[in-house]
Amino acid sequence: MDHLWTPWRFHYLSSGRQEANCVFCLLSSTDENRQSFILLRQEHTFLVLNRFPYTTGHLMVVPHRHVATLTDTAGPELREMMVLAQRCEQVLQEVYQPDGFNIGFNVGKSAGAGVAGHLHLHIVPRWEGDANFVSVIGQTRVIPEDLETTYEKLSSHFLT
Numbered sequence: 615m616d617h618l619w620t621p622w623r624f625h626y627l628s629s630g631r632q633e634a635n636c637v638f639c640l641l642s643s644t645d646e647n648r649q650s651f652i653l654l655r656q657e658h659t660f661l662v663l664n665r666f667p668y669t670t671g672h673l674m675v676v677p678h679r680h681v682a683t684l685t686d687t688a689g690p691e692l693r694e695m696m697v698l699a700q701r702c703e704q705v706l707q708e709v710y711q712p713d714g715f716n717i718g719f720n721v722g723k724s725a726g727a728g729v730a731g732h733l734h735l736h737i738v739p740r741w742e743g744d745a746n747f748v749s750v751i752g753q754t755r756v757i758p759e760d761l762e763t764t765y766e767k768l769s770s771h772f773l774t
Contacts, residue, residue, distance in 0.1 A: 636680055636729065636731060636732050637729055637732075638676045638680070638729055638732040638734060639680050639732065641660070641662060641676070642660060642676070642678045648765065648769075650662065651663035651665065651761055651765050653673070653765070653768055653769055653772040654698070654772040656694055656698065657690075657694065658677055658678060658679070658688075658690055658691040658694045658695075659675055659676060659677050659678065659691065659694045659695055659698055660675075660676055660678065661673060661674070661675055661676075661698060661702065661772060662674050662676060663761055663764060663765060663768075664736070665761065666728075667738075667757055667761075668716075668738050669738055669739055669740065669741070669744055669757065670710065670739070670757055670758060670759040670764055671706050671709070671710050671712070671738075671739045671764060671768070672736065672737070672738050672739070673702050673706070673736070673737040673738075673768075674734045674735065674736055674737070675695045675698045675699055675702070675734065675735040675737065676732065676733075676734040676735075677691045677695065677732075677733060677734075679691065680731070680732050681732070681733050682721070682722075682730070682731050682732065682733060683721055683722075683733060684719065684721065684733065686733070687733060695735050699717055699735055699737055701772075702737040703715055703717070703737065705768060705771040705772070706737065706739045706768075708771070709767050709768060709771065710739050712739035712740055712741050713740060713741050713742045714739075714740045714741075715737060715738060715739055715740060716736065716738040716740060717735070717736065717737050717738070718735070718736055719733065719734070719735055719736070720736070721733065
């Protein structure tokens with residue numbers, strides 16, 4: 615049997631169910647942008663790399679305010695989220711030249727939200743053939759670039 619070592623995931627797997635604090639609220643309140651992989655802070659939202667990405671360049675736009683649904687979200691927050699998503703699409707296209715994008719919300723645990731209580735918008739670049747043998751049969755994602763490198767490639771595009 616082959617082993618795929620992912621020691622960085624243990625903290626996530628072992629503490630995710632036990633954390634009383636919302637990970638997005640904690641990120642919103644931290645001063646550590648680089649360490650937290652936060653690319654941009656705006657009045658109502660912030661942009662962060664997904665620590666457990668589907669593909670390289672997987673971004674999330676998150677409102678600062680702890681809201682669970684689109685219904686709970688105020689107009690200015692929604693507008694800022696959509697304008698930032700548009701900017702993310704442009705930057706990711708320039709930096710990574712993907713063949714397409716998955717952009718969307720998973721609202722609620724049953725819909726697949728990993729953080730069900732705090733709304734967030736995923737921007738996921740996609741390439742022809744990125745769902746290969748390893749991901750389809752082996753149920754394992756192969757991410758060819760570490761988060762630090764992704765952060766370095768994208769951070770200059772989001773300077774205010």
